[in-house]
Amino acid sequence: MHVRRAVEIGDIAQVEIARPANLAQLEEIWGALVHEVATVQAISTAAVEARSDESRVALLKLLEAETAEVVALVEEVGREFPTPVSHAS
Secondary structure (H helix, E strand, O other): OOOOOHHHHHHOOOOOOOOOOOHHHHHHHHHHHHHHHHHHHHHHHHHHOOOOHHHHHHHHHHHHHHHHHHHHHHHHHHHHOOOOOOOOO
16 A cells, blocks of 8 residues: 555554464563573682682582573473574585
């Protein structure tokens, strides 16, 4: 449709942009991933600054658990939003 006058703009049907149903899920995973990465960063900083070996070991165990959460979130993204494999010619 061609618009010749500004008043004709109102006559153009507006189409709502389609959002994939799983976009909300991706946004949720992204938020969780950002949180986990920030937590990993905070724990690693605390481990470096720990005053005792006992504290450092406890923080490293916590860091290991948080890292496993990051891996699980990345794997979930891979399952929910697989990337097509391209074949080089």
